[in-house]
Amino acid sequence: MPHSDDFLAVHDPAAPGPVHAPESSTRWWGFAAALMVGLLALCSLTWLFSVQRGIAALQQSTAMRADRYAATLESTLDRYEFLPALVSLHPSVRALLANPEDPARIAVANNYLAEVNTRARASATYVIAASGLALAASNHGEPGSFVGTDYRFRPYFQMASRGQIGRFYAIGITSDEPGYYIAQPIESGGKVIGVTVVKLNLEWFQRAGSGSTEPLMVSDDHGVIFLSSVPGWQYRTLRPLPPTLQAELHNTRQYHDVDVTPLPIQPLDSPVSRWLASTTLNDGERLVRVGAAGSTGATARDGDDGQGAHFGLSSDGADRYLEINRAVGPAGWNMQVMAQLDPVLASARTATIGAALAYACICLLLVNLRQRRQRARDMQYSRRLLEAAYDQLERRVEARTADLMAINEQLEAEVTERARTEGELRATQDELVQASKLAALGQMAAGITHELNQPLAALRTFSDNTRVLLERGQLDAATGNLSAIADLTERMGKITGQLKLFAGKARQRRNAVRVRAAIDHVLQLIAPRLGRVMLRVRGLDGDAADLAVWADELKLEQVLLNLVGNALDAIAAAGAEDGRVDIAVSATDETVTLVVRDNGPGIAPDALPRLFEPFFTTKEIGQGLGLGLAISSSIVREFGGQLTAGNVEGGGAEFVVTLRRSRQTATA
Known part of the structure; x- marks a missing residue:
């Protein structure tokens, strides 16, 4: 223990201490500035060369993966390239084209096509007459058979009609399933008498890359992405389409009802990006970002650092990739394999931090x-x-x-x-x-x-x-x-x-359904409950009697049965003696509207916003589970329509069902 006097002497401000000569302030600040300049130069060079080395390694691994995927797709396309030609040589096919009205020849051709399709494991195989009408198909006995469908508007049929091999990727107008079509002309005496078509399902290819963090996509010669391991990129375009090409896609119904919009993909355009591309990448390879730059509220993702933002590689809310292109197939397709740049930037950031720490040490x-x-x-x-x-x-x-x-x-x-x-x-x-x-x-x-x-x-x-x-x-x-x-x-x-x-969305099965037939079935079921209630149907007279919508017949009847049943329950709850239910049908060129009105007490304002929620009901306990309107709304949305509710002036409620109109022959 030091003596108390010594302790006090140590803490005395007046006590003398060692005197040191003050250093020059100018020399100190100059030395500090030189250290900072050296630190910035070291960090910049370390980051640049780390990114260059990382992109080079990423380019090699991604190129190998792209070559493997391209070879897989090429082998599949080559394996089926000659199948339509072989089918066209079979005697049953030529006999059918010689006499397309003979039922026996049609049956023989259907059986042959079904056997060939099963052995080849194709999606469908069918024969089209020179008029464009499908005469026989491998799916002749299945719902949505191609037999009887007119394919004159399809480009692959038009090319085959001119004596060329037609190749085309599109969504089926009958099955709503995408596929790759190969069409082979059948000639006799120097004249095309028919066309054989094989349809292949290539969706397995896009699923091959779905488990990877590197997206995979294939686009056609117009730049439309028709295969993609990222669902949101499918049926998008790599560049805006001119109006003439948009009209062609609409006329050929290549992608059916899908709205083809541009994918926001742009090359990384900065001095550093161009230097990296010129020193590391080969032809058909580039650095891109997917997403809109400068979007509202966009922030840099994890892995962005000061160097990335400074050198033009920050994400700005977009995803950054190394894109490697490969030409595949005889139809002029282009396959793109995308590799994330974030791991490369993260590795470069780690190397930069390590260099900075070493410099600081x-x-x-x-x-x-x-x-x-x-x-x-x-x-x-x-x-x-x-x-x-x-x-x-x-x-x-x-x-x-x-x-x-x-x-x-x-x-x-x-x-x-x-x-x-x-x-x-x-x-x-x-x-x-x-x-x-x-x-x-x-x-x-x-x-x-x-x-x-x-x-x-x-x-x-x-x-x-x-x-x-x-x-x-x-x-x-x-x-x-x-x-x-x-x-x-x-x-x-x-x-x-x-x-x-409500557990999961089932596969949609839609066809043309006559509105009048559906309403007649519902009235037949609801008749025992009507009693004194007057039920009227308006808008189905004359030409409107054949109105049809895209729907499932049973599910559409379930929706109407639920709406009419709810109207009868509302009238019964109000105790009205002059109960009335009206079903009004109207149509436009694109839609058909069904309105169910009653003269009951209407819908309470506090219940209207929650009317379509599951398990919400205004009925007494035990009178309903509260799933009817929720299920009906789900069914209508499945059909591509809309179900709304409201009150009618003078009392009562109305439910409006809007569905897509069908121009095809409807089921009874």
């Missing part, structure tokens, strides 16, 4: 050597100060240790109490979850019972009528009733399956 070492002499002179004086400070620190540590031990004991007690409280809270939450499950189970059972009431009532009516008809000997009418009963039982089984619409 060297600078610190130099400064340390410079200061060692000064530290030696100050050592003795500092030792006296440290001894005094150490004594004072020991006393403070002892006091602080005592405080910390008390606080630690208090914290342990609080932790124990909090653990006990959390255990009680978890037990309470488990009980609430179990109670909620039991309540939801009861609501679902009651809702499903409500949905089955209408078919059950119709079954009772048909069975009573059938018994009377049998007593009278009217067997034909009784047979019709029994057929209707069979349809109703099948429909009852499918009602419970509608809950799947």
